[in-house]
Amino acid sequence: MTGASTVTCQNGTWTERPQCKDIICNVPAIPHGFVRNSKSSYKESEQLQFGCEEGYTFGERADALCTESGWHPTPYCTEILCSPPRVPNGNFRPQEDSYREGAVITIDCNPGYHLRTLSGKNTAQCTSRGWVPAPDCVEKPCDYPVIENGKISERMAHSYFPKRIGQYVDYYCRNGYLAPNGERVVRIYCSKGGWNPEPKCLKTCSVTHLENGYFRYNHDTYTEGERIQYVCNQDYRTESEGGEVTCTKNGWSPFPRCIRKSECAYNLSQFLAKKL
Template sequence: MLLLVNAILTLWVSWAHGQEITCDPPIIPNGDFAPKMNQYGLDDVITYRCGNGFYPPLIGNKTECTVLGWLPRPRCVLKPCGFPEIKHGRLLHADTSKYFPVYVGRSLLYFCDYGYMPPSQTSLAIMNCTQDGWSPVIPCLRKCSFKSLKHGYSPVTEERYVQGQSRTVMCHLGYGLQNPQNTMTCTETGWSPPPICIPVKHCDMPIFENARAVITGRPFRLNDTLDYQCLDGYENRDGSTNGSMVCGEDGWSHLPTCFKSEDKCGPPPAISNGDITSFPLEVYPPWSRVEYQCQAYYELRGPTDVICSYGKWSKPPRCIDPCVISEEIMNEKNIQLKRKDNKRYYVKTGDTVEFRCKSGRKAVTSKESFQAMCLEGTVQFPRCE
């Protein structure tokens, strides 16, 4: 506003004194203009062009001498950025065509579609116009999760990755990924290869993790033996630093797995009234899985198995006590089982048992109490007199 007032005053003073409004030749860094004159009069127009790699603004390459000087201001800027291609995402403002092309230094807000995320891992991200174009080059990255692996060792909890990240997987004996490697990568279309272990049809040179092959060669025929050696600081299941595996009808006899000593687990944790379903070992390699079962009439509560992770077992299940229905208790309450004899009877937690009064006795508790539920070893008995 102050600039406009000063211009009006200048114009009035010039008119009052009979002076003519003029403009000096413009200074345009990285550009040139025509026609060239020592002085320009009011309403004179010049055309300018920019040097290599520079461009005029969107409003054009012409400027006019006014009481405020050259308008619009002539300038040359770096190469502009065109309309950004946001695969799997969109700009925050839908109507943005009037802003393009955008020049170096400008930024735009955008967000990604469901299942994708920006490199900043925020819900709303910024795209920057640089000399090399829009940054980031890949605005929206695919999100991948890994929580189960059929015929393989699944993670303890769901794991999340983004496009470009990889994860090592371990299949059960006789199974492998679709490629001969044991690594899958999060890509724009998801995991490659998919986290699926398929039967092994032949014996290729395996990808060693924390180990190296003593000899190399492919393919391996049936009954061929491949020796491997663990890297320094690593050992295999039996504590040795080397081992061998044999190519069989279903693939290699075992995987060359080497790991740090501190990542191994001892025997799985013991639980009351239950035990593991397999023969116990003194040492278990990382990601080993052991299943539990309860004694008869005890109810298993929690996960059925535990996993060895970084030297520790995951939390084991519990075996919930059954309810014991004895003849002594029923005689004391003057009750008997409705459909069974009065011998000792076991009821699993959560199950219901029905009672009735003994002959000649009358109920003193509610009708509902004669259908009692076992809750972790405890049952509320009805009573008759």
């Protein structure tokens, strides 16, 4: 309606009569946005569709209705921003007050946890739908343990993996190898930090007869990483410095060997022995 909403009889005539005109909504200006299939104007109850530039998203909805009071809801675009995520059992980097669309963060989960995603990546991206994937650290189950020179016991090898925290499996070491606790068969439990104790099979080295010498030993078998000394008989010397050898994956290193001293060295030792 334009003009007055009432008319009055004055001096035998009516005052200016009211007029009804179509309700018209003009095409709105949308900062960082655009109208789809735009017309020059819209009548009441007609709908307008709009989109937003990259990095922006619609406010309440992506359409608006022409009404007597104008567009409803008001069409507008807002910048896509992601708030810093909350990551229980982990943290993320870089840390900012807010993140624009496309920004990527790296998530580091605490020991025993991993990012809940099938992609295998430890990153998340800011999108119009928020962080994708959701930066959520969940308890890490224990996968089938691959043990060098050892294997899972036959009765458990075909059970379901991964194992949940608290479940266990038994493994055994091949001949010539032992677990760190000195046993061939060990039970390990799934914990927040993975398998506990860590499944390992260590090489064993035996103390055997040493030609022209002998070992200084406390037990007959040593495991990978342990050291032992050997002594050579008179007129012989140790090939390794200090006569010390280490048990390795390939056995004793260096190999314990007693080498005959040279004739000159032998004569010198005999000469010194007589002097003394």
